[in-house]
Structures are given as structure tokens and as C-alpha cells.
Amino acid sequence: MATALRSCRRVARAALAFLILGPLTAGGVRAADRSVTFAHQDMVIPFRALMASGVLEKATGYTVNWRKFGGGGDVIRAMASGNVQIGEAGSSPIAAAASQGLDIQLFWILDEIADAEQLVARSGVASVADLRGKTIAVPFVSTSHYQLIAALAEAGLTQADVRILNMRPPEIAAAWERGDIDATFIWDPVLARVKKSGTVVVSAGDLARRGKATFDGLVVDRAWAAQNRDFLVTLVKLIAAQDAAYAAKPWAADAPEVAAIARITGSAPAEVPASLAAYRFPTLEAQASPAWLSGGATKALTETAEFLKAQGRVQALAPDYGRHVTGEYVDAARK
DSSP: OHHHHHHHHHHHHHHHHHHHHOOBOTTSOBGGGOEEEEEEOOOOOTHHHHHHHTHHHHHHOOEEEEEEOSSHHHHHHHHHTTSOSEEEEEHHHHHHHHHTTOOEEEEEEEEEOTTSEEEEEOTTOOSGGGGTTOEEEEOTTSHHHHHHHHHHHHTTOOGGGSEEEEOOHHHHHHHHHHTOOSEEEEETTHHHHHHTTSEEEEEHHHHHHTTOOOEEEEEEEHHHHHHOHHHHHHHHHHHHHHHHHHHHSOOOTTSHHHHHHHHHHTOOGGGHHHHHHTSBOOOHHHHTSTTTTTTHHHHHHHHHHHHHHHTTSOSSOOSOGGGGBOOHHHHHHHO
16 A cells, blocks of 8 residues: 555656656757757858758757847857757857867868958058057957957057957947948848948958968767757758758759848848858758867967967967867768
8 A cells, every 4th residue: 555655656746747748858958949040140151041940949849949049159149058958159259268168069161261251451452561550359269369460460569559349349340431440350130231331451361361260160068969960960951951052053043042041141142142142151961070060160269369379369279189179070970
């Protein structure tokens, strides 16, 4: 009788827990917890079409809360607060975050920036050296910020030789239209707007060819990743498929994918095809190669962090930047 009573109590407690907490998945995660907050930016990349399609939610059963941020530094701060589990950030803010001990991992290279970020200046500025005494806007701790500092150093200028303003992309667009700034190092959609009346002085691709390679990637909170491995593997598969679809047949301005990208990023549809073409998107196989998650990304983060420390942007270096890079989900997606 006592045994039966204890059994009934256990069943009652389990039923109550089910009602309050919801069912458990095979991995021990409550079904009610099958949600994720995903911080994205406004880079013009094929992934935006995947975001708009709802395919990720259907494939995983997760609720995805998409939150748009003005720059990688903002994304990293949101992740540090615990309010965001997955985020998009450039190699510079990722390197800074790792240097500060944030427990995140880079698990996918969204794009090699190539010529998708450029330093644009008003007439009268023909070279980086001509920026002496000028006002330049850039989102701080972004890849563009890193590239700007590198370009100035290469031209023999220090940050004291120019006036650098910390602005988010929409603020930069407004400041340019008002005539408040002389130059900006920025990405699309703002890049396309400022190029209409400005001149390209140098691009991220130019700097990459001289040893300052940059990229945008997806980073995840390590503890959350350990509990949601299947979601990340599915995410990687879907992004790879979307990138492959674009590579096989780049989208024209009237394609539905372009309309989705324009809606999310604030770009003009007519400008999207050229913006997409400025990036390079590593394939699933390339992601796993020594060029990226099996070595290259770690090297890039290490070198970027060393540069940031030399410029006083980070106080100390992490003992091992490889700890903040993983090919686990790419490897699983390839099987």
C-alpha cells in the first residue's frame, strides 16, 4: 500500500511538472525552452533570405527571436548580458570578446568581407594620407574600425591625426547627408549610399591582400550550445544550402530572395545583387578546411587581437584563441 501510494505521488508530481515546465526533449531540454534569441546585423548576405523564409523554425521546432543590432560590438554586449544566445559579429569584435574572456565560440564563417567594406571619402581625399585632420565615422569595435586603424597606420597616421566618431550605420548615413563627416569605413546598405557622392579610397579586400584579412561569423554562447547541438547542426546545414543556391545562380534584383534581403537590411533591391557580389561565402567544405575553422580563423583572431592590443583597444590577450573556434557543427553537418 505504501509503495503504491509513493508511486501515485511520483506520477502526480511528474504530471504537475509537465503542466508547469512542459515536456522534455531527448536531450533534456524542456520543449518550452525551445527558443533562441539571434542577434543579426544589416550585412547583405544570402542568410537574410533564410531568415525571412521561416525554414529554420520549421526544421528545428524552435522559436527564433530575431533581433537587429547596429554593429558587432552591440551584438557582443548583448551576448555578454545573457540576453542573446547566437549572434553575428565581425572578426574584430569576436577577437575583442575572446580577449575579454567572454565564453563564446565561432562556429560558422558567414562571409569573407573582401570588398564589401570600403573607406569612402569626399572629394579632395585621394589617399588615406589625405585624411589628416579629417572627421571619419565608423562603428567602434567593428571590422571596419579595425580596418580603418590598420589603413591609418599603414599610411603613417595615428588616431590623433584624425577625428574618429563612433556611429552606427544609420547614424553614419545621416551624418554623411548632413555633411558632418569627411569619410567613413562602412558596409552596405550605407556603403552604397555614400558612394553616390564619395570616392572609394581603400577596401577591406585591399587590406586583406596586405595581411589584414577580416570576416563576419556566427558565435554562440558555449553553455547554450552544449544543450542545443542539434539546432546548431541544422542551422549550419541550412545556411550552407542557402549559400550554395545563391552561388549556383546569383539572384537578380527582382528575385524574391532579394526582396527579403532588402526588407531586412534596408537596402534598395536594385543594389542588393552588387552588394552580394562584393562578399565571398565559404562553402561547407571550405568552412572545415585549414583556411577557416581548422586553423585560419584562429590565426586571424589572434593577429587581430594583437593589433587591437597594440592600439589600446583591448587590455590583454587570451591565452588561446583556438578555444573560441569550433568546427564541431560543420563536421556534423557534413556527415
